[in-house]
Amino acid sequence: MTALTMQPIRSNRTEVPLMNQTTNDVASATPAKIHVQDFDFYYGDVKTLHGINLDVPERQVTALIGPSGCGKSTFLRSINRMNDIIVDAHADGVIEIDGRNIYESGVDAVELRRRVGMVFQKSNPFPKSIYDNVAYGMRIGGLRNKRRINEIVEKSLRRAALWDEAKDRLQDSALALSGGQQQRLCIARALAVDPEILLMDEPASALDPIATAKIEELIYELKDNYTIVIVTHNMQQAARVSDRTAFFMLGKLVEYGETKTMFMNPQQKMTEDYVTGRFG
Amino acid sequence: MARHFDKDIEEIKDLLLRMGAKVEHSIAHSIRALLERDTLMAEEVIERDDEIDRMEVEIDQRTIELIAKMQPAAVDLRFVATIMKITPELERIADLAQDVCERVIELNREPQLKPVTQLPQLAESAQKMVREALDSFVRGDADLARSVIRQDDIADALTEDSFRALLTYMLENPRNISPAIRLTFIGKYFERMADGATNICEMVVYLVEGKMIRHSPPEES
Numbered sequence A: 001m002t003a004l005t006m007q008p009i010r011s012n013r014t015e016v017p018l019m020n021q022t023t024n025d026v027a028s029a030t031p032a033k034i035h036v037q038d039f040d041f042y043y044g045d046v047k048t049l050h051g052i053n054l055d056v057p058e059r060q061v062t063a064l065i066g067p068s069g070c071g072k073s074t075f076l077r078s079i080n081r082m083n084d085i086i087v088d089a090h091a092d093g094v095i096e097i098d099g100r101n102i103y104e105s106g107v108d109a110v111e112l113r114r115r116v117g118m119v120f121q122k123s124n125p126f127p128k129s130i131y132d133n134v135a136y137g138m139r140i141g142g143l144r145n146k147r148r149i150n151e152i153v154e155k156s157l158r159r160a161a162l163w164d165e166a167k168d169r170l171q172d173s174a175l176a177l178s179g180g181q182q183q184r185l186c187i188a189r190a191l192a193v194d195p196e197i198l199l200m201d202e203p204a205s206a207l208d209p210i211a212t213a214k215i216e217e218l219i220y221e222l223k224d225n226y227t228i229v230i231v232t233h234n235m236q237q238a239a240r241v242s243d244r245t246a247f248f249m250l251g252k253l254v255e256y257g258e259t260k261t262m263f264m265n266p267q268q269k270m271t272e273d274y275v276t277g278r279f280g
Numbered sequence B: 001m002a003r004h005f006d007k008d009i010e011e012i013k014d015l016l017l018r019m020g021a022k023v024e025h026s027i028a029h030s031i032r033a034l035l036e037r038d039t040l041m042a043e044e045v046i047e048r049d050d051e052i053d054r055m056e057v058e059i060d061q062r063t064i065e066l067i068a069k070m071q072p073a074a075v076d077l078r079f080v081a082t083i084m085k086i087t088p089e090l091e092r093i094a095d096l097a098q099d100v101c102e103r104v105i106e107l108n109r110e111p112q113l114k115p116v117t118q119l120p121q122l123a124e125s126a127q128k129m130v131r132e133a134l135d136s137f138v139r140g141d142a143d144l145a146r147s148v149i150r151q152d153d154i155a156d157a158l159t160e161d162s163f164r165a166l167l168t169y170m171l172e173n174p175r176n177i178s179p180a181i182r183l184t185f186i187g188k189y190f191e192r193m194a195d196g197a198t199n200i201c202e203m204v205v206y207l208v209e210g211k212m213i214r215h216s217p218p219e220e221s
Helices: A072-078 A109-115 A130-140 A146-159 A163-169 A179-191 A209-222 A235-241 A259-264 A269-275 B004-035 B039-070 B074-107 B118-139 B142-172 B174-209
Strands: A032-043 A046-057 A061-065 A089-097 A116-119 A197-201 A227-231 A244-249 A252-258
Touching: A032 A072, A032 A227, A046 A072, A046 A227, A046 A244, A046 A252, A061 A072, A061 A235, A072 A197, A072 A227, A072 A244, A109 A116, A116 A179, A130 A146, A130 A179, A146 A163, A146 A179, A163 A179, A179 A197, A179 A209, A209 A227, A209 A235, A209 B004, A235 A259, A235 B039, A244 A259, A244 A269, A252 A259, A252 A269, A259 A269, A259 B039, B004 B039, B004 B074, B004 B118, B039 B074, B074 B118, B074 B174, B118 B142, B118 B174, B142 B174
Parallel strands: A061 A227, A061 A244, A116 A197, A197 A227
Antiparallel strands: A032 A046, A032 A089, A244 A252
16 A cells, blocks of 8 residues: 655746856846846955846836845945945946946936935834925035925925824924834935935834835835835835745845745745745 | 735636536526437537536646635635535536437437326426525525525426326336436436536535535434
């Protein structure tokens, strides 16, 4: 008699050695806003990003996932040259925004960061009023027209889904807002200088589930007007909010493609092991 | 707070209802083809079944995507589970309408048997149950779902009655055996449609109340 034993489900994924990293990029119908080619990054002599190639489509949400230390945040910060301020760090390769390499000489990093806004893990409002936080970027950019500033403050707060909660207390200190509200204020502040791209580094990881859900819905709405790149430790969040997902591991891009494919039928065994929680 | 997944849920629901409408149409036409001995209509039902099959696959894909992207919980989870169980039931019901039509085409090549009054009653009963099962899903109406489940006994009784009538015809004259067997099959197909409607309704109760009433005695369901 043959013993009936339950066989483990075998995946038909290919096991690709990390040295031969491949990307699984399905051509997107949307034009690329950000084009990354053979991008390397070094902290001193230590190479932390290895030959990254990917295209981020315009007005979509692209999530960067991977275990701690995989290079996803370093990569995110490379998109608006936030890493420039790190002593001894340098980059090789190309990151183009609308066809122009942001690392070539003559690119104004301040103007670049206006076009490519950033929202951090921990909300960091200035110790000023709600209104002044949102108006800050416009004012240092030289805008003086009060009516215009009022309009933009309202529009930015509306887009960040904070207007209804903040409109009657615009002169209150931003620090009196809840954590979730503070994070939406930071998003409003980033939007006020009219960026094209928003980089978000774990924007909801310090928030409770309700505030997180609000931020996620906001990200989904913002993609109508902005190209968004988000780093998240939370794979479920990546699945919920993003159109495309890039999986990083040890400084390499292992797989990149449509989010639904990455979560339903990834091509690389390493991706499958990560999204199913077998490691990471 | 509105969630962007609500739109996906609505779209899947809408797709399922459009599939349901096509299934109802197939049942209605299979009954007409049977009663009016209309081979052409029977052939049309058979041809249209591919479309229903395609819709089933589309709903499956959309639902799996929803699970992958949304990780549904509570009522969303029950909705997804319900869709995944209702869809194949509907597809099977459509297949049964197709089976009825195949037997109709065969019957129409033979002389007509005397009428079996229980058979149209059974067909209409099954049709009504499927319609009400879909209504109960649309309205989230567990009471209606339970009333459909209770009707299944009537469908079973009508199946038995029509079988007995057909058996009498077979005993009367061996020439009746061939059409009577085909009609017996048809009775069974309608009875299975009613079973499908019952299964849908059990899932509607689960969707609304979170209670699995499948395989439980009537007093507990």
